[in-house]
Amino acid sequence: MSQNTDQTQIKLRVRRRAEIATDALLMELESVSGEALPEWEPGAHLDMRLPSGLARQYSLCGAREDRSVYVVVVLRERHGRGGSEEIYREFGVGTEFSSSKPRNHFRLVDASEYVLIAGGIGITPIKAMVDELRARGVRWHLHYGGRSREHMAFADDLVELGGDNVSIVPQDLEGLLDVPAIIETLSPEAKIYCCGPPPLLSAMLTACTEAGVSERLHFERFAAPLDVARSATDSDTAFEVELRRSGVTLQVPADRSLLERLRLFDDAIANLLPQQVAVVARHHRLGQQRDRLLGERIDGMPLDLLYRHCCAPLCFTGAKHRQFGDASPTGSIDANSFTHGPVIPHPGESRTTPCRCATPGATASAAP
Numbered sequence: 001m002s003q004n005t006d007q008t009q010i011k012l013r014v015r016r017r018a019e020i021a022t023d024a025l026l027m028e029l030e031s032v033s034g035e036a037l038p039e040w041e042p043g044a045h046l047d048m049r050l051p052s053g054l055a056r057q058y059s060l061c062g063a064r065e066d067r068s069v070y071v072v073v074v075l076r077e078r079h080g081r082g083g084s085e086e087i088y089r090e091f092g093v094g095t096e097f098s099s100s101k102p103r104n105h106f107r108l109v110d111a112s113e114y115v116l117i118a119g120g121i122g123i124t125p126i127k128a129m130v131d132e133l134r135a136r137g138v139r140w141h142l143h144y145g146g147r148s149r150e151h152m153a154f155a156d157d158l159v160e161l162g163g164d165n166v167s168i169v170p171q172d173l174e175g176l177l178d179v180p181a182i183i184e185t186l187s188p189e190a191k192i193y194c195c196g197p198p199p200l201l202s203a204m205l206t207a208c209t210e211a212g213v214s215e216r217l218h219f220e221r222f223a224a225p226l227d228v229a230r231s232a233t234d235s236d237t238a239f240e241v242e243l244r245r246s247g248v249t250l251q252v253p254a255d256r257s258l259l260e261r262l263r264l265f266d267d268a269i270a271n272l273l274p275q276q277v278a279v280v281a282r283h284h285r286l287g288q289q290r291d292r293l294l295g296e297r298i299d300g301m302p303l304d305l306l307y308r309h310c311c312a313p314l315c316f317t318g319a320k321h322r323q324f325g326d327a328s329p330t331g332s333i334d335a336n337s338f339t340h341g342p343v344i345p346h347p348g349e350s351r352t353t354p355c356r357c358a359t360p361g362a363t364a365s366a367a368p
Contacts, residue, residue, distance in 0.1 A: 010037075011031070011099075012098075014029060014091050014096075023151065026072075029070040032096055041064070043108065044106075044128075050097065052082070060125075061154075062128075064132075075120065075121035116130065117195075134161065141165050155168050180210075192213070194219040194220075
C-alpha cells in the first residue's frame with residue numbers, strides 16, 4: 001500500500017471555522033508562510049499536532065485544486081481522550097499549529113465502478129472520493145449512515161451533487177445501514193471503499209468475507225491513536241521499549257513520544273519491503289534455504305527482523321493468495337502485486353500453504 005513517509009512538518013493557521021452539523025466542526029487551514037500547500041489525493045489525511053502535544057489525524061475533504069487551503073472536519077467527542085475537545089476549545093481563527101504533509105493510506109485504485117460506504121464522520125475521506133469520481137465520470141454510489149440527519153455532515157450537499165447516486169440513512173428514522181444487502185447487489189466490477197466506526201467496519205468485513213469479495217474491499221479506521229506517555233515518571237526522560245512479538249528493542253529519545261518512534265520504525269519497514277520481496281524471490285529461484293535467506297541484511301537490518309515484525313499479520317492481495325514461488329524467470333516479484341509485501345511463509349507453514357490471515361485481500365489502514 002502506498003504511503004507518504006515524509007516526516008517534514010508544515011505550519012498551518014486556522015482561516016475559518018464553522019459547525020456544519022451537530023458536533024461536526026469544519027476548519028479551513030492555510031499556510032502560515034503563504035506558500036502553496038502540498039498537493040493531496042482523495043483519502044489523504046493530516047497528522048495535526050495540538051498545543052497539548054497530542055497528535056490527531058483528520059481527513060482532507062476540500063477542493064484539491066485550491067492549494068491555498070486545506071479543509072478538515074472534526075467530530076466532537078465529549079467523552080473521548082480530549083483531542084477534539086481541545087480543538088473545539090483552543091483552535092480559533094488565527095491559531096497556528098504544526099502538521100504533517102498530507103499522508104495517504106486509503107488511495108483510490110482504478111476501477112470502472114465504486115461503492116462508497118460512510119458512517120458518521122467517516123464521510124470526510126469519502127466525500128473527497130465522490131468529488132474525484134464525479135470528475136472522472138465513472139459509476140459510483142454512496143451509502144451514508146449517521147445517528148440522525150442533523151449529525152450527518154455534507155448530507156444535503158452530497159444529495160444535491162449525486163442525486164440518485166446517494167443513499168442517506170439516518171439511524172433514528174431508518175435504522176443502520178443494511179450492509180449485507182449492499183454487498184448482495186454489488187456488480188462484478190465494483191470496488192468497495194468504507195470509512196466509519198468499528199461496528200460498521202466489522203459488518204463490512206463479515207459481509208464481504210461471506211460473499212467472497214473481500215479482495216475488493218478497502219477501508220479506513222478513523223479512531224484516534226493511543227496517547228502513550230513518553231515515560232512513566234518523567235516526560236523529558238529517554239527510555240527503551242521492547243516489541244514483544246518481534247523481539248526488537250527501540251530507543252525512545254526524550255524529545256519524542258513512543259508513538260512517534262513506532263511510526264518511524266514502521267516507515268523504515270515499509271521502505272524496505274520491496275527490497276525484501278526481491279531478495280526472497282532471488283533465494284527461492286536459486287533453491288537456497290530459508291535459514292540462509294534470513295542471514296542477509298538490507299540496509300543494515302536483518303531479514304529475520306523484518307520477517308518477525310512484518311510477516312505474521314499480513315496477507316497477499318486476492319482470494320487465491322499468491323504463493324511463495326510466484327517468481328518470474330528472472331527471479332523478481334512485483335511488490336505492487338501484494339497488499340502489504342512480505343512473501344515469506346508464516347511460521348510452521350510451507351510455501352504451498354495458504355496464508356492464515358482472517359480476511360484475505362482486504363486492504364486496511366489506520367486513519368483519522
